[in-house]
Amino acid sequence: MQIFSVKQQVSEQEWQLRCDLAACYRLVAHYGWSDLVFTHISARLPGPDHHFLINPYGLMFDEITASSLVKIDQDGNKVFDSPFPVNPAGFVIHSAVHQAREDAHCVLHTHTRAGVAVSAQACGVLPISQQSTFVLASLAYHGYQGVAFRPEEKPSLQADLGLSNFLVLRNHGLLTVGRTIADAFLAMYLFESTCQIQISAQAGGELNAIDPQIVAGTAQAMQVQTSGLGAAFVWPALLRKAERLDPGYKI
Numbered sequence: 001m002q003i004f005s006v007k008q009q010v011s012e013q014e015w016q017l018r019c020d021l022a023a024c025y026r027l028v029a030h031y032g033w034s035d036l037v038f039t040h041i042s043a044r045l046p047g048p049d050h051h052f053l054i055n056p057y058g059l060m061f062d063e064i065t066a067s068s069l070v071k072i073d074q075d076g077n078k079v080f081d082s083p084f085p086v087n088p089a090g091f092v093i094h095s096a097v098h099q100a101r102e103d104a105h106c107v108l109h110t111h112t113r114a115g116v117a118v119s120a121q122a123c124g125v126l127p128i129s130q131q132s133t134f135v136l137a138s139l140a141y142h143g144y145q146g147v148a149f150r151p152e153e154k155p156s157l158q159a160d161l162g163l164s165n166f167l168v169l170r171n172h173g174l175l176t177v178g179r180t181i182a183d184a185f186l187a188m189y190l191f192e193s194t195c196q197i198q199i200s201a202q203a204g205g206e207l208n209a210i211d212p213q214i215v216a217g218t219a220q221a222m223q224v225q226t227s228g229l230g231a232a233f234v235w236p237a238l239l240r241k242a243e244r245l246d247p248g249y250k251i
Contacts, residue, residue, distance in 0.1 A: 042094040065249055
């Protein structure tokens with residue numbers, strides 16, 4: 001598969017966003033969160049046109065590069081020449097979130113085993129780990145309405161998400177929202193870890209719940225832990241990891 005660079009055809013800002021998003025796809029694959037060619041990570045491009053970058057449909061996440069990412073509009077239509085197809089139906093969830101949240105510059109959606117398992121539990125996310133406290137501080141739930149390709153589902157999804165940054169899609173999977181690609185990735189790392197820990201803990205003895213007052217103070221703790229930088233604190237290290245895995249993501 002030959003991919004031609006579009007670096008000279010886009011702005012410097014767009015190219016940087018493409019590189020960050022391609023790295024994000026590679027990292028999602030590395031950590032085992034991908035579902036073959038399904039699910040998406042979308043990133044909004046700066047400017048008034050509300051254009052987005054999304055994965056070329058049919059490529060595995062560990063194949064995606066900066067140049068293969070497809071630029072689309074709010075309806076999932078290509079607005080920049082690309083030999084790769086897109087999946088407009090797969091963009092329904094993402095477009096709903098981007099429409100409702102001006103701060104949602106990146107939306108990351110997964111179908112992991114642990115995430116789907118917790119999404120199927122009536123109890124939802126339990127306050128039983130340090131990781132879960134960060135999730136519970138900004139968590140919402142959206143009921144299952146079938147495969148999410150119908151535009152009619154958008155209003156209820158938007159209402160359920162509200163201002164939260166973590167969303168459990170019941171019987172379906174997980175979704176995170178971020179002001180940056182780094183924010184969305186770190187949120188999903190915490191979300192996925194929370195679900196894996198919960199499933200493991202439930203296989204053991206009686207669970208020990210964390211005091212609700214501790215959960216309420218988690219947002220401040222996160223600021224201290226990352227020196228006030230949020231995901232920007234860890235993103236350079238993650239980019240170095242992506243570089244070690246395969247520097248070809250920047251093509």
